Amino acid sequence: MAAGDVMDQHEQPWSRRRLRSTNERLLLDRLRALGAASRAQLARETGLSKPTVSSALASLEKAGLVHEAGTHAPERGRTAVLYAPDPAAGYALGVDIGRGWLRVAVADLDGSVVARSDVRNRARASAALAGLVVDTARQVIANSGVDPAEVVHGVVGTPGVYDEQRRRVRYAMHLPGWGRAGLVDRMREELGVPLEVHNDANLAALGEYTFGVGAGSRLFAYLLIGTGLGMGVVSEGRLFTGAHGLAGEIGFLPWPGRQKPERLEDAVSGVAVVEAARHFGMSGQLTAKAVFDAARRGDPAAVRAVELEGERIAHTVAAATAVLDPDLVVLGGGVGHSVDLLLGPVRDRLRALTPLRPRIAPSRLGEDAVLLGAVATALDTARELVFARRTAETPAGHRP
Structure with a gap:
């Protein structure tokens, strides 16, 4: 036997089951990393003996967790059967709740989105928003063709921070009434899916680390600039959330306003871009996107508003850099989509503000960052x- 699978003949049955489960989980994790592999390759990768690998693969295949994925014919030797994780063994639900849009997706265990819906958030009351989440999620699950019982876990991204003890979201300033207790419990009950709730900027940071430009970064900060301002921090692949889950709530930093002290969020968000454009002379029905589009056309007032936004973002980056020392700062959210106009002013102002020089990059995931972060987080659980459910032994001693 290899060192990793030594088993004393006098070990108790529960010890043998635990070792067998450990070996099976090790193989499944390696297969997820490799995509597909043969018995011999898995033995080399894990240090387990070939008989142990064969036995564990047989159990995983019987449990519906792996399947044959083709063959490999080497130059010498026999053709080898390749095994891969079965992505249809279970599914995860991701939800992104924003003031303007609700995005919902169902993904298989490989992380591939099998169904998705983006709908306008026209709810003007918290109960209506909770109902919209439930209805949209049910429709997405139905459209996926997946048995709802196979959707085993979900993650919801929302502005603010979920307080597990009080069972409510706090600090979601731009979603009126969203802080009411019981709303998350209602969604869990009506969907029949276990739900976690996480801050949207944190999930965007995880999404960008998993699928986007943050991959491989030692420590990076994701600035979510849209209706509000938030920041997610990923260190060595893990979120940093602070003692109370509030790390990254950079929008609450004070900012010297013209009339009275403001929050940084009031100066940097999309609303601030519109206010600055009006101050410089633009009129009519304005949105942040309209201001950026006008700036691209050379409108002087819009250009000045965008330059001011870049300067304020530079202050935000300087503050985050002084505290965190990130190797990368990612600009995302609605305002971050116009980073082509902002990078110049941000970098110019940053050079005047601080000697610290983090790399600044636009989000690769754009509007999907929060949703994909929710999916990635839900998939972990x-x-x-799914592994625990499918490998659990029944009283009769056979696999389900």
């Missing part, structure tokens, strides 16, 4: 739950 879903894979654990």
